[in-house]
Amino acid sequence: MVLQDLGRRINAAVNDMTRSNNLDEKAFDDMIKEICAALLSADVNVRLVGTLRKSIKASVNFASLPAAVNKKRLIQKTVFDELVKLVDPHADSFRPKKGRSNVIMFVGLQGAGKTTTCTKLARHYQTRGFKTALVCADTFRAGAFDQLKQNATKAKIPYYGSLTQTDPAVVAAEGVAKFKKERFDIIIVDTSGRHRQEEELFTEMTQIQTAVTPDQTILVLDSTIGQSAEAQSSAFKATADFGAIIITKTDGHAAGGGAISAVAATNTPIIFLGTGEHMMDLERFEPRAFVQKLLGMGDVAGLVEHVQAITKDSAGAKETYKHIAEGIYTLRDFRENITSIMKMGPLSKLSGMIPGLSNMTQGLDDEDGSLKLRRMIYIFDSMTAAELDGDGKNFVEQPSRMVRIAHGSGTTVREVEDVLSQHRMMAGMAKRVGGQKKQMQRAQNMMKGGNKDQMAAMQKRMASMGGAGGMGGMGGMPGMPDMAKMMQMMGGGQGGGGMPNLGGMDLQSMMSQMSGLMGGMGGGGGGGGGGRGRGGR
Structure with missing residues (x-):
C-alpha cells in the first residue's frame, strides 16, 4: 500500500532510538536523518521535509531539557505531532446538509480516477441517508458517460448526461437544475480530466463552475503523481479554487508522498482516500488517524465507521x-x-x-x-x-x-x-x-x-x-x-x-x-x- 514502506521506516527509526541505551543528541540526529530520508524517498516535497526537520529539532532541545523529563516519550510525541502537522492544513472542508441541494464539482488530471471516485462519494453519502445524484459533464473523453452510467446503475444512484450535447457547461447546468427540482440533497458533477498546460480545458472548467455554482469543488489527485503534485495542485487552485482533495489509488505501491505535499502547497484538507476499485473503497481522511495508521498504531474509528456502513442494512x-x-x-x-x-x-x-x-x-x-x-x-x-x-x-x-x-x-x-x-x-x-x-x-x-x-x-x-x-x-x-x-x-x-x-x-x-x-x-x-x-x- 502507498506510504506503507514510509511508515515502517519511520517506525524503525523511532524504535531504534528509543531502544538505545545511550539516548543522546547524536542518536536523536540519526533518527531525524532517517525520517527525512524516508520522507524524501516517498516523494514528499524537499522544502516540507526541511521544515519538518527544523520543527522536530526545535521542539526537543537537549540542552534545556529538565532531568526529570522522559526524553523517549517526548521525542515520540514530537515526531507524531509534526507528522500530523504535515498532512493537516488546519482548514475545515465543506459539510453537506440534508434538506437542501448541495452541489459538488470534481476536477483533476486525466486518469486520476475522477469518475469512479464520483460514484464512490455518492454512495458514501447515500449510505448515510442523503439523496444523491450524479451528473456527467465530461463531453471530452470518449466513453465517459457510459462509464458513469454503469457505475451509477450498479450503485443504484440516479444520473444525468447527454450523448448529443457537446457543451459541458450546458449539460452540467441541465443536470443540476433537474436534480434540484427533484429535491436531491447531494448533486455530484463529474468534469473532463485535464492537464495544467491545456488552457482551453481550464477555461471550460471555470465555465462549468459559473454554470452550476458548486458548494464545494474537489480536486482528485492520483497518489502516484510524485513530485509534480505540488505544481499541478497549485495550478488547479489558481483556476478552480477547490476546497478539498481526494487522493486515489492508495492501494498501489508507489511512493505517494507527492500527493501529501499538495496539502501544504494549497492549504487544502484531504477529505477521503481511495483505497481500491470497489464502491466501498473510500476512507474518510483524518490527520491524526492517518498518522496512527501510518505508524502501525491502527485506526479504530475508521474501522468502526467502515463496519457500520457495511452492516447497516444487514x-x-x-x-x-x-x-x-x-x-x-x-x-x-x-x-x-x-x-x-x-x-x-x-x-x-x-x-x-x-x-x-x-x-x-x-x-x-x-x-x-x-x-x-x-x-x-x-x-x-x-x-x-x-x-x-x-x-x-x-x-x-x-x-x-x-x-x-x-x-x-x-x-x-x-x-x-x-x-x-x-x-x-x-x-x-x-x-x-x-x-x-x-x-x-x-x-x-x-x-x-x-x-x-x-x-x-x-x-x-x-x-x-x-x-x-x-x-x-x-x-x-x-x-x-x-x-x-x-x-x-x-x-x-x-x-x-x-x-x-x-x-x-x-x-x-x-x-x-x-x-x-x-x-x-x-x-x-x-x-x-x-x-x-x-x-x-
Missing part, C-alpha cells in the same frame, strides 16, 4: 448485535461476523486499521487470508439449521458431526475443530459483554431516575473497580461521566442507526478471529474449495 448483522447485547453468540452469528470481514476487503486493508495487526500480518498474502475465510464459510454452510442456531455443545457430545461437516465442506476435521474453538472463545466474550451491558442499562436507569444515594453508591463501586485495575485496563473510572461514555461506546450512540459499534465486543472478536485465522487454521488441507454443498444430514 438483517443478519442486526440480529447478531441483538444476540450479543443479550449475552448470546451462536454459530450463525459467527458466520455473519466472518461474512462482514470478507466484505471489508483484503486483509492488508483491515490490518492497517487494527492496532498492532499490521505487524502480525506483514508478509501474509491477501489471497491466502481470503481462502481461509472462504473455507470457514464452507464449514458453516455444511451445518444444519439447528447446529448453526446452537451453542456448539452438540459437537462436543457427538464428535461424528465434525467428521460429517469436514466431508461435506471439503475441509479437514482439524479446521472444523479450530472454527468451533474460536466460536467458544467469542461466545464467552459475548456472555461477558451481555452482562456488562445489563449493568450499564441499570446504571443508566439510575441516572434517569435521579436517585442520589444509588448514584453515589454506584460511583463508589466503579471507583473501587478502577482502583483495582478492573474493567480490562480502562484505568481508574472516577465517576458517572466516564460511565456515560462507556454506555455510549457500547450502545452505538453516534450515527450508527442505533446499532452497537465496535467499542466493546466486536473489535475484540475481530482481532481474535484474525489471530485465529493466521495461526489456527494452518492445516488447510484436503479437498480445497470443492465441497460447498451441505454435509450429509
Whole structure:
C-alpha cells in the first residue's frame, strides 16, 4: 500500500532510538536523518521535509531539557505531532446538509480516477441517508458517460448526461437544475480530466463552475503523481479554487508522498482516500488517524465507521448485535461476523486499521487470508439449521458431526475443530459483554431516575473497580461521566442507526478471529474449495 514502506521506516527509526541505551543528541540526529530520508524517498516535497526537520529539532532541545523529563516519550510525541502537522492544513472542508441541494464539482488530471471516485462519494453519502445524484459533464473523453452510467446503475444512484450535447457547461447546468427540482440533497458533477498546460480545458472548467455554482469543488489527485503534485495542485487552485482533495489509488505501491505535499502547497484538507476499485473503497481522511495508521498504531474509528456502513442494512448483522447485547453468540452469528470481514476487503486493508495487526500480518498474502475465510464459510454452510442456531455443545457430545461437516465442506476435521474453538472463545466474550451491558442499562436507569444515594453508591463501586485495575485496563473510572461514555461506546450512540459499534465486543472478536485465522487454521488441507454443498444430514 502507498506510504506503507514510509511508515515502517519511520517506525524503525523511532524504535531504534528509543531502544538505545545511550539516548543522546547524536542518536536523536540519526533518527531525524532517517525520517527525512524516508520522507524524501516517498516523494514528499524537499522544502516540507526541511521544515519538518527544523520543527522536530526545535521542539526537543537537549540542552534545556529538565532531568526529570522522559526524553523517549517526548521525542515520540514530537515526531507524531509534526507528522500530523504535515498532512493537516488546519482548514475545515465543506459539510453537506440534508434538506437542501448541495452541489459538488470534481476536477483533476486525466486518469486520476475522477469518475469512479464520483460514484464512490455518492454512495458514501447515500449510505448515510442523503439523496444523491450524479451528473456527467465530461463531453471530452470518449466513453465517459457510459462509464458513469454503469457505475451509477450498479450503485443504484440516479444520473444525468447527454450523448448529443457537446457543451459541458450546458449539460452540467441541465443536470443540476433537474436534480434540484427533484429535491436531491447531494448533486455530484463529474468534469473532463485535464492537464495544467491545456488552457482551453481550464477555461471550460471555470465555465462549468459559473454554470452550476458548486458548494464545494474537489480536486482528485492520483497518489502516484510524485513530485509534480505540488505544481499541478497549485495550478488547479489558481483556476478552480477547490476546497478539498481526494487522493486515489492508495492501494498501489508507489511512493505517494507527492500527493501529501499538495496539502501544504494549497492549504487544502484531504477529505477521503481511495483505497481500491470497489464502491466501498473510500476512507474518510483524518490527520491524526492517518498518522496512527501510518505508524502501525491502527485506526479504530475508521474501522468502526467502515463496519457500520457495511452492516447497516444487514438483517443478519442486526440480529447478531441483538444476540450479543443479550449475552448470546451462536454459530450463525459467527458466520455473519466472518461474512462482514470478507466484505471489508483484503486483509492488508483491515490490518492497517487494527492496532498492532499490521505487524502480525506483514508478509501474509491477501489471497491466502481470503481462502481461509472462504473455507470457514464452507464449514458453516455444511451445518444444519439447528447446529448453526446452537451453542456448539452438540459437537462436543457427538464428535461424528465434525467428521460429517469436514466431508461435506471439503475441509479437514482439524479446521472444523479450530472454527468451533474460536466460536467458544467469542461466545464467552459475548456472555461477558451481555452482562456488562445489563449493568450499564441499570446504571443508566439510575441516572434517569435521579436517585442520589444509588448514584453515589454506584460511583463508589466503579471507583473501587478502577482502583483495582478492573474493567480490562480502562484505568481508574472516577465517576458517572466516564460511565456515560462507556454506555455510549457500547450502545452505538453516534450515527450508527442505533446499532452497537465496535467499542466493546466486536473489535475484540475481530482481532481474535484474525489471530485465529493466521495461526489456527494452518492445516488447510484436503479437498480445497470443492465441497460447498451441505454435509450429509
